[in-house]
Amino acid sequence: MGRKPDRRTARGRRHRDDRDYPSGVRAGTPSERRGTGRCRTRRRRRDRAGPSRHRLRFTSPNSSDRAGGAVTQPLPPYTIGRVVGVEPLTPRMRRITCASDRWRGARSIAPDQQVKLFFARDGGTPEVPAAPEDGSGIGGWYARYLAVPEERRPWMRSYTVRALDPDAGRMVIDFVLHGDGSHDSGPASRWAARAAIGDVLGVLGPAVAGYRSPSGQAVRLLAGDETALPAIAATLEALPPDVRAVAVIEVADAAEQQELSSPAEVEVHWVHRPASLIDAVRSVRLPAGEVFAWVAGEASAVRAVRRHLVGERGLDKRAVAFTGYWRRDLTQDDAPTEQDVADATEQMEAAGTTG
CATH class of the missing domain: 2.40.30.10 (Translation factors)
Structure with a gap:
């Protein structure tokens, strides 16, 4: 996964975010996989909370x-x-x-x-x-x-x-x-x-459809590529100050990193391609306690992260909200695949179970 991330504490900065693509893509399509893969980590706590906006999708x-x-x-x-x-x-x-x-x-x-x-x-x-x-x-x-x-x-x-x-x-x-x-x-x-x-x-x-709000004290794990960055940034802004969060974000290179703000204590891991989101999530040490994960981005990468969290980390399926924003080699104009339908079914079942 490249060299280990540097860790340091930062305070009081701003942030950014976005998406568009093949297959239901939202923000940017990470189709180019060049450059040196690195994962950089920053721990930050913000004094100001921005407006609450994350990402929703009404169902196809x-x-x-x-x-x-x-x-x-x-x-x-x-x-x-x-x-x-x-x-x-x-x-x-x-x-x-x-x-x-x-x-x-x-x-x-x-x-x-x-x-x-x-x-x-x-x-x-x-x-x-x-x-x-x-x-x-x-x-x-x-x-x-x-x-x-x-x-x-x-x-x-x-x-x-x-x-x-x-x-x-x-x-x-x-x-x-x-x-x-x-x-x-x-x-x-x-x-x-x-x-x-x-x-x-x-x-x-x-x-908005099917949004599931985790319990107040659950550790938030937010993982995704640049298409999920707008949602991750907005979610961090809206967190209460007494929770902890870990964000793992895959982008093309260091130039695509953005300043992220949150009133909560947040540890941010930036992953530069060709390093991958799944490898970065595997290497992250989560704080002790209940964990709620939100994962979005390219569909196959999202599935891999979800399988890891449920199968290897032992998270309850209901504690992992996941969305494939885009599908490699397909566009939003294309019909959903069988895997898309299976994912949608599981998302709705989990949302229904948790109310």
Whole structure:
């Protein structure tokens, strides 16, 4: 896994986060595996807590139908947001702030909060079907969306809400940039790379589904790649000061590290590829006591980490929340695989068991 991480204590800094890809990807696709793999560790405690936002996802109708989950939940509101801010966070991540009067007075639903973003194929204003009036909810709406001719149907991608300002009516989303901004980069990455003040973006949500809150004193283990970084950063900001947390984050290299803030005592492990998330998690020594784990990122890596936590560390399955944000060699436009359906089933069963 490369050389052992340096450990040191830091206080009072800031943070960042994001996602887009093949197969339900959220923030950035870690497709390039070059450079020297290293894991760096920092222990930090912050004096200020930022807004609570983590990452959620309303369930994909395809996977939910086949997994036995309900897809009749009400459709979240659809809004056209206008870009009012663009900020580079790292060489591969860009923060976009959008505004809409419809977001005034809105509030964060839970630490796991997600939106569906829509990108018009012609670069204009994305249009989506109206909410169904027959009670079919998200499932019925999704069927209408798929019925729109492909040449007119806007691309849809899932992203984490990094921040929501109800007073200003603003929403912040962090995007991982892939490739060189060409057609091969994907619609969300292309849009984010070129976004300018005044551009528009379709937003469905925010919404949350199946979020499980751990008991107050449980040690939080947050693990993921750069696609999970926005959610990890937001979760750390929202932690109470009397809990402990360990974050393990895989990124391309040191340039992709971000400052993370939390009122809690947090130990942060940065993993530089080609070192892997699973190897880093295996090597981490967790504090004594009850542990609640949240794992997100590339689907196969997420499964490997989850198997390790349950099979080798002995965590209860219900104590591991996991989400495959993206699938290697697939996009969110592709149908779910059998493994996707199995994962969705297990996620819903665990969420139902824990209430």
